[in-house]
Amino acid sequence: MTIADRWLLPDGMDEVLPPQATRMEELRRTLLDLYDRWGYDLVMPPPVEFLDSLLTGTGTDLDLQTFKLTDQLTGRMMGASADVTPQVARMDAHSLKRQGPVRLCYCATVLRAQADKHQGGRSPMQVGVELFGHAGLDADIEVLRLALSSLEAAGAREIHLALSHIAIYRELMGAVVWEDGVERALFDAIERKAYIVIDELVTANVADPELARMLCELPRLHGGAEILEHARLALAGAPDAVMDALDQLVRLHRGVVAEHPEVSFYFDLAELRGYQYHTGMVFAAYVPGYGQALSKGGRYDDTGRAFGRARPATGFSMDLKQLATLAEREPPTNGIWAPNRENAALNDAINRLRAQGERVIQALPDQQTGPGAHRCNRHLVLQDGEWRTEPLN
Secondary structure (H helix, E strand, C coil): CCHHHHCCCCCCCCCCCCCHHHHHHHHHHHHHHHHHHCCCEECCCCCEEEHHHHCCCCCHHHHHHCCEEECCCCCCEEEECCCHHHHHHHHHHHHHCCCCCEEEEEEEECCCCCCECCCECCCCEEEEEEEECCCCHHHHHHHHHHHHHHHHHHCCCCCEEEEEEHHHHHHHHHCCCCCCCHHHHHHHHHHHCCHHHHHHHHHHHCCCHHHHHHHHHHHHCEECCHHHHHHHHHCCCCCHHHHHHHHHHHHHHHHHHHHCCCCEEEEECCCCCCCCCCCCEEEEEECCCCCCCCEEEEECCCHHHHHCCCCCEEEEEEEHHHHCCCCCCCCCCCEEEECCCCCHHHHHHHHHHHHCCCCEEECCCCCCCCHHHHCEEEEEEEECCEEEEEECC
């Protein structure tokens, strides 16, 4: 191993250096303050839990993403958190046990065994909110608005919101008894928008011609808000739950536009991201210049059932590292340079300024770098026996 190899980081793991670390910390405080103003209480899940608890009710995808290790105290298998949302659901259902709506927020680093195709690296700093205990659409609208407000607070100026509803696909597929392997093949084809394959699979396996027509039409129902009205016609005769899901998408669109008229919308009624996990509306928010969603979420009712208390739930999450690149900028030059001198009055002046919130850097003996390298625009000078702050020339 060469010296250079010794300092290599694992693929997908990254370190955060100044000034980006400063930007991330500022944004973390901004977002958590925003969530507090909306009534969301901060929680801090543990970085490691027993697998029995960590992966309960989450499906196979999260299992594959989880780093696993053995607890030397008990011999039980543990996992490093790959997604905070299930942990927060456990905290709501098992630890807090509050009645009625509960709003929780978080910000924590998670570890993933593989790079997430939707959110990049293997060690994102996940920030987000979860709203438990309310099954109505008002909760989904609140979460959507807060997700958009979060992106705007991070510096996003052009946001594209993709909306869908899992119940549309689930209800249509549930009306057919599928042979082994066919449903999985159709799912994969719909994800890829492979229309020829979709049509062939549906034609060969669905006897009801009207249902077959709707299943073939579903992957083609994507576009702007006008697609919702087209979907009403294309899916006429579908189960009532499909029409109800379309009504919900119309109301979600209206509810968000009322507060964020500048956001552009895209509807894909066959969006299947999180199919095993989500139960209602799903969304992803995009910003030009980024190849993946910067915010994603949706409704995931009954996740707490495994912890003894089924609860309606909706929420979203983001990667703080990605968000911090939306408005990359150099930190402000706003510090005070103090000379290296053993002087009680000087020390008092430095302590007083730091207590007031000022950034004060005191020179060290034989230091080669000056005020400019430390973002200082002022310095302490001795005038008439008193240490005073003066602008740097």
